[in-house]
Amino acid sequence: MHTQRVDHLSHTQRERLAYIDFRLYFMGEIGRPDLANRFGVAPAGATRDLALYREIAPQNIEFDGSNKIYRTGKAFVPLFEHAQPRVLSALSLGFDDGVNGESKPLLPCETPAILSCPRIEILAPICRAIHLKCPVSIRYHSMSSGESERVIVPFALVDTGLRWHIRAFDRKSNEFRDFAVTRIQAPKLLDEEAKAGERQDHDIQWTRILELELVPHPRLERPEIIRMDYAMAGESIRIRVRAAIAGYMLLRWSVDASSDHSLQGHQYRLWLKDNLSLYGVENAVLAPGYTLPREGKNK
Template sequence: MLPQRVESLNHAHRERLAYIDFRLYFMGEIGRPDLTGRFGVAPAGATRDLALYRKIAPQNIEFDGSSKVYRIGKDFAPIFEHGPHRVLSALSLGFGDGVNGESHPLLPCESPAALSSPRMDVLAPICRAIHAKRPVAIRYHSISSGESERVIVPFALVDTGLRWQVRAFDRKTGEFRDFVITRIEVPKMLDEEAQANERPDNDIQWTRIVEIELVPHPDQPRPEVTARDYNFTGGMLALKLRAATAGYMLRRWSVDCSPDHSLRGSEYRLWLKDHLALYGVKNALLAPGYTVSPMADS
């Protein structure tokens, strides 16, 4: 809950105060040049922002006159909520606004290189079509059927951890499918609206929510460390996933989905407690160790 005085400020002002809060919390200090460089405000404006923050949360910030830098207070408590994904993105990639294309990590960080990234001239029209709820004519390269011309009705982007895909209705097959964005060429948004049967509320795999429970792998040592790594509650991690993405996510997380936890390897720290939770999930075969249960088929 933000202090009432912060709530009453305009969005731009709150953004600058949140940045002060962030820099103090994760970097331990902030100076006027940090604000002027990030937001383009005049030095006098930066001084006013720092003074206001100090008035709202005096325990959070102390002025170091020798270096003219504001440092984190001994009784610091953040006044903004800083989500872990945003924080880690900012620390590793920097605060970029997309104008000059330059951003630098705030701290030394290493993360896996992206081996597959979509072209912007392909991604942009796909995004416009999602926003406008319009079909798109594309040329698509499939491993199974080669090159083909298609019309799809996209409605969501999906990050599988290995590549970016778009979930869409495929007019060629009459089904909802995943299309790898790097395999799409010359997308052209059509000047027509999607039909009722092409909308996402008719995609059963997309609208179905699968509830799963992950537990420490029974054949791996130190289950208490696994519970700590994944912030278990009550000895397990309960998740809700879309059926359309479940197989991708379980593969990304290296979850042993075999009924008898038979997969070996240090990467399998987690086990799917009930593999029948994936029954009817089309991409379940992507999940490590998953096989269709004979009992479920009977």
């Protein structure tokens, strides 16, 4: 990457040059209307941005005079580092600044429908409470105990792939728990600070970091393809994850967490090589095939 070439530029200039770089890298072309539509700049401003990009990275961009458009140079090397999650988000959802609430994907892309989506008017005060580190009173609907009034101290949002929940200290149970955002009603921030024992550094499940070793499922005949799918450098992939979300992630990734890799089904392409790494993890029961180790079975 050559970001040092643009370090002296203003933030807005770098943002526009990064967009030019992105369009050339992933779309193969860019025109003045693309910049004008994205940033609201005048045609003359778009021309200056393209000229500046061409001055900094001339090998990256070529002008197609017949079509009046700039195309990717044959010796193209990205000027900026484009993070994979942002690239995939832009390609599938587009660039959305939140002003008009609408955004179009840059390429044809199909993504799974979101069945469990938090309401913005509930999510917003919860996010404020996380940022301000203050308690919030809520009405919560639990599968086990029904509706109840609670005061919680949230400190993180978690996307499990199936739902969004918050990790928080629950003053009712006096412990750290997960709360599905869709089950929260009437959140109200309290004008007080969280107590010392309610903060995230006291959440053992949150602060404990596990290293999970995932390998191609032993029942598969072509493990080399699985290693290719997950960009494994060797025979396995090692993932560092918080204990508080480990079970959710193994469920999301459809990892066989049984001790004898006994789960059947095409969805199980990975196996957790050592399921004892989940010992003491409260949500380990969510991991496919995981069972609690029997105490004293070797005695």
